[in-house]
Amino acid sequence: MIPSPASSSSGSRKRRMKRGQKAQPATKWRTAAQERVYGRRLLEALRTTAALGPRAVKEAADSALALTARGRSRWSRAILLRTGRKIRRGRRRARAAEAAGGRVRGRLRVLRRLVPGCRNLSAGSLLEEAADYVAALEMQVKAMRALADALSAAPEAAAASEPGSRGGV
Amino acid sequence: MGPARSSGVGSGNSGAYTTEIAESLRFEEEIHSIVHPSLDSSPAAGGSFTALLGLPANQAVELLHETGPSEAPSSAAAPSPTGELWRLRLGEHAAGPLHLPLGCSPTFPSNAALVERAARFSVFAAEDSPELSSGGGPSPRLKAEPPDSDSPPPLPIPTEKTQRPAKRKECEKSKAKGPAKKSKSAEENTVAAPKETAAENTDGEKLPYVHVRARRGQATDSHSLAERARREKINARMKLLQELVPGCSKITGTALVLDEIINHVQSLQRQVEFLSMRLAAVNPRIDFGGLDGFLLAECGPLATANGRGGVALDPALWSSHPVTANGARWLPQPQIRHVDVWPTQQSSTAWTRDGAAHPHALLNPGASLFGYDPASSVSLNSNQLKTEL
Numbered sequence: 074m075i076p077s078p079a080s081s082s083s084g085s086r087k088r089r090m091k092r093g094q095k096a097q098p099a100t101k102w103r104t105a106a107q108e109r110v111y112g113r114r115l116l117e118a119l120r121t122t123a124a125l126g127p128r129a130v131k132e133a134a135d136s137a138l139a140l141t142a143r144g145r146s147r148w149s150r151a152i153l154l155r156t157g158r159k160i161r162r163g164r165r166r167a168r169a170a171e172a173a174g175g176r177v178r179g180r181l182r183v184l185r186r187l188v189p190g191c192r193n194l195s196a197g198s199l200l201e202e203a204a205d206y207v208a209a210l211e212m213q214v215k216a217m218r219a220l221a222d223a224l225s226a227a228p229e230a231a232a233a234s235e236p237g238s239r240g241g242v
Numbered sequence: 243m244g245p246a247r248s249s250g251v252g253s254g255n256s257g258a259y260t261t262e263i264a265e266s267l268r269f270e271e272e273i274h275s276i277v278h279p280s281l282d283s284s285p286a287a288g289g290s291f292t293a294l295l296g297l298p299a300n301q302a303v304e305l306l307h308e309t310g311p312s313e314a315p316s317s318a319a320a321p322s323p324t325g326e327l328w329r330l331r332l333g334e335h336a337a338g339p340l341h342l343p344l345g346c347s348p349t350f351p352s353n354a355a356l357v358e359r360a361a362r363f364s365v366f367a368a369e370d371s372p373e374l375s376s377g378g379g380p381s382p383r384l385k386a387e388p389p390d391s392d393s394p395p396p397l398p399i400p401t402e403k404t405q406r407p408a409k410r411k412e413c414e415k416s417k418a419k420g421p422a423k424k425s426k427s428a429e430e431n432t433v434a435a436p437k438e439t440a441a442e443n444t445d446g447e448k449l450p451y452v453h454v455r456a457r458r459g460q461a462t463d464s465h466s467l468a469e470r471a472r473r474e475k476i477n478a479r480m481k482l483l484q485e486l487v488p489g490c491s492k493i494t495g496t497a498l499v500l501d502e503i504i505n506h507v508q509s510l511q512r513q514v515e516f517l518s519m520r521l522a523a524v525n526p527r528i529d530f531g532g533l534d535g536f537l538l539a540e541c542g543p544l545a546t547a548n549g550r551g552g553v554a555l556d557p558a559l560w561s562s563h564p565v566t567a568n569g570a571r572w573l574p575q576p577q578i579r580h581v582d583v584w585p586t587q588q589s590s591t592a593w594t595r596d597g598a599a600h601p602h603a604l605l606n607p608g609a610s611l612f613g614y615d616p617a618s619s620v621s622l623n624s625n626q627l628k629t630e631l
Contacts, residue, residue, distance in 0.1 A: 099486050100623040130525070131518035144624060180504060187507045197472065200479035203503065207486050210510040224524040227276035 102208035111141040112216050119220075132156065140212045146205045147198075151190020 101107070106233065118133040135152050142149035184199060184215050185191050188206045484490040484499055487506045493499050 075589065097482065116584065119521065125522065125525070127519035127522040130522045131515055134514065134518055134521075148356065177500060179499060180500035183504050184500065184507070187511070197475045197479055200476060200483055203485055203507070204483050207483070207503070207507060207510065209436045209601055210514065211509065214517065217514065217521065221517055221524060222518040223286075224521065 098205040098208040102212045107114060107141065108212060108216055111137060112220070114140055115216060115220060134213060136219060138209055142181075142205075142209060146209075147191060147194070147202050148189045148206045149209075155189065 098156050114137040115134055118137045119130065122129055122133045132155075136156065139152035146155035181199065184203055185194070188199070188203050194202065215240055480496060480499060483503055484493075487503050490499050491500045493502060
């Protein structure tokens with residue numbers, strides 16, 4: 074969906090009106106279908122990843138997650154664009170104080186830093202993105218854990234049952 | 243939504259507030275139940291629909307006198323039970339010729355202007371239902387404006403319409419608080435009413451605008467209204483987040499909830515990092531071809547949430563897959579895939595053992611080698627290769 078640059082309330086409501094109600098992030102990311110889609114993308118990404126090491130794996134996983142989001146959310150677009158920019162630019166800026174500006178404001182600032190691509194968002198849109206991001210992250214963790222378990226369990230099991238599998242082949 | 247419905251709108255301006263309140267309650271409920279079917283039929287904000295009809299003060303008074311027990315749209319102090327009042331300052335129709343007996347009487351449609359208004363009102367009603375409590379979308383209202391510009395009371399309507407979305411939000415919000423504030427707001431309204439009426443009468447030629455009676459103890463200017471709307475939106479999103487993050491429903495207070503959310507996001511991101519480390523460690527060993535089944539297994543527990551199928555596959559696949567299927571599948575994949583990579587890997591000195599190079603080449607054709615756990619993988623790979631060759 075193409076977002077209007079100023080995600081004003083009336084604008085977003087108009088969009089929702091035209092398309093019907095937007096699905097809630099919790100239900101959207103928890104379907105088995107989404108998990109399958111992401112799992113496949115994750116596998117693909119891991120298979121074809123050139124660089125090695127945990128950081129590359131994480132980036133591949135994040136990109137796969139962002140792809141699965143189909144670019145509908147701001148954070149997913151920011152992640153997909155991240156690969157071009159963040160590689161060259163390092164993290165120069167030091168972490169600012171989090172409690173400045175009042176409790177809620179300070180925490181909102183921290184949240185802005187945590188959710189990718191939400192630096193200049195208003196509070197309302199930020200919370201919306203954060204909800205989607207949290208749901209997506211949960212799914213990502215679930216999928217990656219399953220994959221890691223499968224991968225680490227498989228060779229041991231296969232090695233243990235070598236003769237059996239040989240026979241089966 | 244027929245004209246008859248829209249006619250019986252607004253609270254009366256009779257002397258007794260109790261009757262007014264009763265009338266307004268009755269009719270507001272009707273109308274609100276129509277316009278906002280999902281909302282409860284709580285005592286509605288009084289004057290919102292008087293604004294819709296756009297009747298001037300004197301006309302309202304006339305109507306009141308004509309229709310005894312029935313409702314009359316009020317423009318002057320119409321004390322809404324919820325304390326919110328919609329009023330029009332009308333310049334142009336001080337001489338408005340509306341002499342309608344209002345209420346649900348059949349004579350209502352006789353007045354062309356009111357029919358028009360009713361039609362507009364129904365337009366609004368139809369357009370309101372999709373956006374119940376949002377109050378957004380001024381465009382449908384704005385679109386309805388041009389056709390009405392020719393009608394006798396044209397001016398108040400456009401301005402009122404543009405302000406209506408925000409006001410309607412207020413209206414709905416205050417509706418929820420209605421019963422509690424009835425008496426207080428009634429008194430408030432009585433006090434302020436004469437002042438407003440006087441102001442209305444004096445500004446005969448000015449452009450009309452809508453007075454909004456805010457909730458008790460709150461400001462009424464457009465800034466605070468917009469801010470209130472914004473706050474409502476933010477609270478709604480916070481509620482969503484609270485449901486998403488486990489353990490947040492009990493916490494009251496925005497700051498603490500935000501704290502919890504931040505902690506949750508950070509913990510999730512850390513988990514992703516740890517898992518990616520695990521995956522990176524595991525990566526070189528395993529051929530990914532045999533893992534298509536892990537998705538099905540993973541979807542099993544998830545699918546229970548949806549009640550979908552695939553659960554049946556779960557235990558069987560999960561247990562059998564690593565044992566047999568993976569082992570079986572590992573064999574064909576290397577053969578198919580990396581005949582081309584094979585020669586390059588053979589040349590590297592680190593990969594003296596052919597078996598070791600093979601699955602790794604699958605993952606990183608031409609890439610540099612990296613350390614991995616040789617014990618389990620090498621034996622496995624060599625076994626594989628033995629059978630292949």
